[in-house]
Amino acid sequence: MKTRIKEYSVGQLARLSGVTVRSLHHYDAIGLLRPAHVAANGYRTYGRAELLRLQEILFYRAFGLSLAEIADVLGNGDALDRLRTHRARLAAEVTRTAALLETLDRTIATLTKETDMSDHDLYTPFDARTQTAYEDWLVDTYGSDMAARIALSKEAVAALPDGIAGAMEELKAIETRLVALFLADVRPADARLLPDLAAHRALMAKLWGQNCTPDAYAGLADMYLSHPDFVARYERLAPKFSQWLPAAMKAYASEIPA
Secondary structure: OOOOOOOEEHHHHHHHHOOOHHHHHHHHHOOOOOOOEEOOOOOEEEOHHHHHHHHHHHHHHHOOOOHHHHHHHHOOOOHHHHHHHHHHHHHHHHHHHHHHHHHHHHHHHHHOOOOOOOOHHHHHHHOHHHHHHHHHHHHHHHOOHHHHHHHHHHHHHHHOOOHHHHHHHHHHHHHHHHHHHHHOOOOOOOHHHHHHHHHHHHHHHHHHOOOOOHHHHHHHHHHHHHOHHHHHHHHHHOOOHHHHHHHHHHHHHHHOOO
């Protein structure tokens, strides 16, 4: 005897998920979540695949992405890859938030005279240990080869004439120009971005101490999308810039001769 695949009406799915019927209709209208079947009378039914897609949508909504941004995410890769990437993003955010909360609690306790806190400890979440945690995340996410690449990058940065400070000034200038183009509604694949993206890629090669191949540059774009610190940093430069910049980098990488 075959097991009948359970299907839900739009009202049943709304009650199960907590998403309103109106929102489910809207998701259907914009192509974000199509029902499995639509009867001649307009009666919608949803199966397991649609339930999983709705859950994925809600994961991204909880992270603060807009529906348009979610549509872009859902258009890349398969669901398993996307969920693994999002899990790494959330895990990194949990680690970062835990460190901030710990220092915040200690600061409050210090101000209420419950304990004392050294000047150095005021900046614990922002010091070299943060860099160590970030490097650990890179190795966990991208594999053991990343450790060797990090070591090579540190050697390359140490050899720069103006050190990391000079490289960051160069990066700031590049990003300022890119933000201006973004705010001018230039599309990610527009040729006007090429000089600044080429400069950005060249700077990455300088910081890495090795060639920044098209695949590596596209991979860097994925990293910008997957780590909350990068997302937060680029959102501070301009709302939605954190999505636009990786899209521009990927468009540029796809045009670079291998």
